[in-house]
Amino acid sequence: MTTPTKSAPPTARSGAPSRSGLVLRVSPALLLTALALAGPWLAPKSIETPVDAPYAEPGGGAPLGGDQLGRDILSRVLAGGRELIVTSLLVAVLVTAVAAVLGAVSALRPAVGRIVERAADVLMLLPAVLGILLVTLSWPDGGRLAIVTVSVVLGVPYAVRLVAGAAAPVARSGYVEAAAVGGERLWYLVVREVLPNLRATLLALFGLRFVAAVYLVATAGFLQVGPQPPDADWALMIRENSGGILLNPWAVLAPSIAIGLLAMSVNLAAAALVPTTGRKAVPAL
Amino acid sequence: MAGSLSGAEPAGGSTLPRPVPAFLRTALHLAGVLTRRILLLAVLLALVFAAVELLPGDAATATSERGESAADVDERRRLLGLDRPVSERFWDWMTGLPTGDLGTSAHGEPVADLLSRPFPNTLLLGGIALLLTAVVSVLLGCWAAARPGGAVDRSVSASASGILALPEFVVAVALVLVFALWMDWLPAVTLTDANGSPASWQMLVLPALALAIPQIGWNTRIVRAALADEAKAPHIETAVLDGLPRRRILTHHLLPGALPTITAGIATSTGMLLGGAVVVETIFNYPGIGSVLAGAVTDRDGPLIAGVVALTGAVLTGILLLADLVRAWASGGRT
Numbered sequence: 229m230t231t232p233t234k235s236a237p238p239t240a241r242s243g244a245p246s247r248s249g250l251v252l253r254v255s256p257a258l259l260l261t262a263l264a265l266a267g268p269w270l271a272p273k274s275i276e277t278p279v280d281a282p283y284a285e286p287g288g289g290a291p292l293g294g295d296q297l298g299r300d301i302l303s304r305v306l307a308g309g310r311e312l313i314v315t316s317l318l319v320a321v322l323v324t325a326v327a328a329v330l331g332a333v334s335a336l337r338p339a340v341g342r343i344v345e346r347a348a349d350v351l352m353l354l355p356a357v358l359g360i361l362l363v364t365l366s367w368p369d370g371g372r373l374a375i376v377t378v379s380v381v382l383g384v385p386y387a388v389r390l391v392a393g394a395a396a397p398v399a400r401s402g403y404v405e406a407a408a409v410g411g412e413r414l415w416y417l418v419v420r421e422v423l424p425n426l427r428a429t430l431l432a433l434f435g436l437r438f439v440a441a442v443y444l445v446a447t448a449g450f451l452q453v454g455p456q457p458p459d460a461d462w463a464l465m466i467r468e469n470s471g472g473i474l475l476n477p478w479a480v481l482a483p484s485i486a487i488g489l490l491a492m493s494v495n496l497a498a499a500a501l502v503p504t505t506g507r508k509a510v511p512a513l
Numbered sequence: 514m515a516g517s518l519s520g521a522e523p524a525g526g527s528t529l530p531r532p533v534p535a536f537l538r539t540a541l542h543l544a545g546v547l548t549r550r551i552l553l554l555a556v557l558l559a560l561v562f563a564a565v566e567l568l569p570g571d572a573a574t575a576t577s578e579r580g581e582s583a584a585d586v587d588e589r590r591r592l593l594g595l596d597r598p599v600s601e602r603f604w605d606w607m608t609g610l611p612t613g614d615l616g617t618s619a620h621g622e623p624v625a626d627l628l629s630r631p632f633p634n635t636l637l638l639g640g641i642a643l644l645l646t647a648v649v650s651v652l653l654g655c656w657a658a659a660r661p662g663g664a665v666d667r668s669v670s671a672s673a674s675g676i677l678a679l680p681e682f683v684v685a686v687a688l689v690l691v692f693a694l695w696m697d698w699l700p701a702v703t704l705t706d707a708n709g710s711p712a713s714w715q716m717l718v719l720p721a722l723a724l725a726i727p728q729i730g731w732n733t734r735i736v737r738a739a740l741a742d743e744a745k746a747p748h749i750e751t752a753v754l755d756g757l758p759r760r761r762i763l764t765h766h767l768l769p770g771a772l773p774t775i776t777a778g779i780a781t782s783t784g785m786l787l788g789g790a791v792v793v794e795t796i797f798n799y800p801g802i803g804s805v806l807a808g809a810v811t812d813r814d815g816p817l818i819a820g821v822v823a824l825t826g827a828v829l830t831g832i833l834l835l836a837d838l839v840r841a842w843a844s845g846g847r848t
Contacts, residue, residue, distance in 0.1 A: 346553075352781070352833070353557045353826040355788030361806060362561065362822055366815040367568035439678045447792055450682050452810055466686060470796065473686075474694060484686045488679055495678035 253500035256493035264309030264490070271303035275460045283475035293476040295469050305482045308460040309490070311372075312449065316441035319376055323383040323441075324434045330384065331391025332422040335399040336414060341392055348385030356382050356440075357447055364453040375454055379444050387433055394429040398422050428501075435498025442494060446487050462487050539841070546837045554830045555607075561822050562606055565815040566599055589621075615820035619812055624820035627805060630709045632824060635794065635801035637710075639786045641717060642724035646786070647779050650729045654736025654775075655763060661741070670737060677730030681789040685723035685796045692719060703799045711800065720797045724789050728782045735778035739771035746770065773840040780836035787825050 263270075273279055278298035279290055286293040292301040334341030351359075356379075363378040364370060370377070398404060404421045412421075423430070448454040449463030457464070462483035469479035606616050615624035657669040676684075693701035703716040711717055743749065744767060752762050794803025802821050809817045 350553050350556050350560070352784065353554060353829045354561075354822060355784040355825060355829075357788035357791055358818065358822050358825060361791070361810070362564055362815070362818050363568065365809065365813050365818055366565045368813050370568075443678065443680050446680050447682070450680070450792060451795070451807075463680075463682070466682060467795075470686070473690065477690060477694075480686055481690065484683045488683050488687075491678040491680065491683070492675050495674060499674055 250500050254497040257490075257497035260490055260493050261313055264313050264486075267306035267309055271300075271306040273300040273303040275299060275304050275307045276458060283469075283472040283479060285476055286478060292478040292482050295465065295476075295479045296472055301465075301476075301479055301482055304460040304465060305462070305486055308462045308465055308483060309486060311455060311459070312442065312445055312462060312487075313490070315372060315376060315445045315454075316438055319379040319383065319441035319445070320434050320438040322376070322380045323387050323437045324430055326380065326384050327387030327391050327433065328423055328426070328430055329418060331388045332395050332399075332418040332426070333414065334388060334392040335395035335422065336404075336408075336417055344385060344388045344392070348389060351382055351385050354382070356444055357451075360444060360448050361451065361453060364448070372454070375445060375448050379441055382444075383437055383440060387437060390433055390436075391426065391429065394426055395422050398425045432498065432501040435494065435501045439491065439495045439498050442487075442491055446491075542841065543838070546841070547834065550830050550834050550837070554826055557826050558607060558610060558823055559603075561819050561826075562603055565819045566603075568815075610823060615823060616816050618809075618817045618820075619814040624817055627817065628802060628820060628824065631801045631805050634710060634799065635787070635790050635803065636828070638717060638720055638724070638794070638799060638801060639783070639790050641721045642728070642786050642790075643779070643783060645721060645725040646728040646732055646782055649725070650732035650736050650779075651768075651775065653729070653733045654740060655768070657733070657737050658740040658744070658767070659759065659763065661744075666737075669733060673730040673733040673737075675730070677727055677734065679727050679730075680792070681723050681727060682792050682796060684726050685719070685793050688719050688723050689796070701797070703797050705800045709800055716797070716799075720790075720793050720799050723793045723796070724786055727789070728785055731785075732775075732778050732782055736771070736775050739774035739778075740767050742774070743767050743770040769843065772843050773836075776836045776839040780832050783832045784825075784829055787828065 268275075273290070276299065278294070279300045280294035280298045282294060282296055282298045284290065284294035284298060290300045290302065292305070295301050295304065330340070330344060334344050359382050360375060360378050364374050367374045399422060404417060407417060407421055445454065446463040449461050450467050452464065452467060455461040455464050457468070465483040466480050466487075469476075473480045609616065613625055615628065618624050618627060653669050653673070657666040660666055689701045692699045699718050700716050701719070703711050703720070705711060749762065749766055749770075752766050757766075790801060791803040791806050793799070794801045795807050798804065802824075806818060806821060808814075
């Protein structure tokens with residue numbers, strides 16, 4: 229965190245600092261995401277039919293060797309990130325949108341804010357991984373919908389706190405109070421007066437929620453409550469191939485590196501987007 | 514550290530006569546905190562029960578086998594008591610929890626029996642990881658804060674931010690690869706002794722590290738930020754101007770002030786540690802709740818995971834209560 233800007237007031241439109249440093253920090257995440265999204269088309273071999281012996285060492289047709297069924301690891305790694313990223317993006321967008329509205333409402337209506345606070349206190353007692361297991365096991369046919377739903381429900385309370393904190397000074401500012409006294413509806417105040425001033429916070433929040441969603445969705449994949457076996461999925465590949473880690477380490481190493489790079493680059497981007505507003509130097513994941 | 518408490522003591526004797534003595538106020542405050550925590554836990558447990566009940570699919574259909582007739586499924590539903598009204602079963606489940614009855618798994622076994630051996634193992638692993646997280650992140654945070662903006666500060670902060678987002682299973686794979694397979698220093702899988710506990714302490718090293726490393730990244734940032742906040746306080750400036758040694762300022766002035774924030778951060782990590790334990794145990798074949806849950810995933814056993822969530826929630830309530838107490842103590846009952 230070398231950004232020299234000292235605690236800009238949250239009301240200021242510190243949306244795009246437009247510094248080359250920011251671009252440098254955000255681009256790895258964008259590049260990796262684009263690569264993973266295009267991955268299935270880039271895969272040189274089929275991801276389902278074996279091309280080599282099980283756990284074949286790298287060489288010849290398969291640059292990273294074969295997995296437990298002899299399928300091409302390179303192709304599966306290229307194909308295995310799309311669903312993880314699309315699901316995580318969906319979760320991050322939903323959480324940010326819901327939290328933006330709820331956070332702005334909480335700042336304008338303290339009674340709503342207290343309810344949200346209590347909900348966050350309750351959900352703090354539920355580790356997210358256990359929450360995902362609980363819902364996916366009680367709702368076996370839920371599939372990806374179940375994972376998205378529970379990730380959103382578990383993510384919103386923390387995100388609302390962040391938005392409500394940033395929205396509080398905006399809600400107390402003169403022009404919002406003037407509009408409220410002028411008889412504007414709550415919805416109008418939220419959408420037209422408060423949220424436009426929180427663009428920087430919301431962008432940062434989106435980044436943070438994306439980090440959290442990658443963690444959760446990948447963990448669900450690893451616990452085999454997400455994508456199911458024939459699918460190519462980074463987390464699932466790690467789980468499936470861990471038995472052959474000695475024979476062909478790349479079967480586990482390649483998807484691990486992919487998830488690690490994704491998590492770290494997205495986190496780097498999110499950290500760069502966070503407006504440095506004094507106290508909350510460590511936003512809640 | 515005693516300095517923070519002494520502020521409250523003279524208030525009882527010297528100033529205006531108070532209708533309520535300080536110790537009683539503190540006791541009332543603590544009782545309030547305790548009641549609130551227990552209420553929150555009760556709400557969570559109700560939500561957990563509702564999730565298992567209201568979502569489509571129940572334990573009887575989840576365990577049904579191919580070709581099983583509808584009558585068989587109904588019979589098992591009756592045996593599991595699933596034909597009784599929801600309100601009755603909810604009351605039974607909730608009133609059973611304080612007595613240690615966690616309900617019945619999809620296979621008809623008491624959940625408490627299934628968890629009585631693995632849960633202490635998970636608490637051991639999580640406890641070691643929590644201790645490791647607390648010690649290392651406070652040390653790293655202090656080391657970084659000692660020279661703000663210096664090379665150490667920047668590299669600690671950067672690597673902390675880098676690892677805090679890593680899923681535990683990725684860290685675990687890296688650790689296994691390096692320390693178990695390439696270096697051959699530590700075992701990659703956990704073997705159990707006759708009691709069902711890990712056979713040797715070495716088997717705890719890698720799982721604890723895999724759990725702790727992301728949380729160390731997370732908490733180092735919290736410690737660093739809390740110390741930076743505290744350093745802005747006027748009494749720290751006075752201490753610096755008085756020429757007190759750096760180390761003394763850190764241990765006697767900065768750390769006590771930052772303690773509530775640090776404790777809250779570490780308490781929050783406990784949930785991540787217990788959740789992550791499920792994943793890490795699967796990789797290392799550690800005999801904890803993770804392995805039980807892995808089986809529950811195959812069987813789609815909702816009641817079993819509800820029991821695990823209930824136990825975890827109780828542990829977290831205890832930890833958060835401790836964090837509340839630390840905050841109350843550090844602020845001398847002023848909260």
